[in-house]
Amino acid sequence: MYICGLRYIYLQSGVQCLISSCCSSKLLRLETIYRGIKKQEVKSSRKRLPLTYDIIKNMITVLQKGIFSPFVTALIEAACIVAYFGFLRCGELTVNTEFDTSCNLCIEDITFEEDYAILHLKSSKTDPFRSGVNIHLFKNNTSLCPVKSLIRYLAVRRSRFSIACNSSPLFVMANGEALTRTFFINHVRSILEIIGLNPSNYNGHSFRIGAATSVASKIEDHLIKILGRWSSECCTRYIHTPKSTIKQAQLALISD
Known part of the structure; x- marks a missing residue:
């Protein structure tokens, strides 16, 4: 301190x-x-494996089979997809205790344009002075479209809770209260168990780790930093490099 x-x-x-x-x-x-x-400092031995695009795609496929209620399905689907494409920390879309309009996501923090949505984060781990940042979520032609999933969720939300002010929580549970970390993680782990993965190896940070890992070999480092809102090179700690990639890198050292 x-x-x-x-x-x-x-x-x-x-x-x-x-x-x-x-x-x-x-x-x-x-x-x-x-x-x-x-x-x-004792380093945590807790595993935090990445939730990559392919894993999340399998999760959404299972979700759409109706393992939860229609409302919870729309909620978890939107939260997972937005967390992945927005490189979000779990605490940036959920609450631990009480909902606070000054720092938690509200309905007014999402706006839609022609081909993208803007998610306004009022505060985050790397924004101690709460300057705020806009995250652009673009449409894509896949089953994991952040814009379409948000629109579906908000439609289901309006049909269940007809009266909602702009300062209401963006993500809410079936009882109308703000989405909690425990509720979100428990449902994510339930899905992971169904698709055959060990749920204890994943937590709320796995979406952010998975996003960084998925694009590591596809885009330049400075773009990863922009997407993840990193101001330093610490983003490299989030990237899980497969052994096959390391093997190929070593083979590249062999000259004829």
């Missing part, structure tokens, strides 16, 4: 890096403490 407080003061002063000052040499003692903390 002490270091977080120092960082906040530095940011308020316009200094981006806590370790080095814009007007003096490096803060060597603080840098040493910081390195020590990082060494003592």
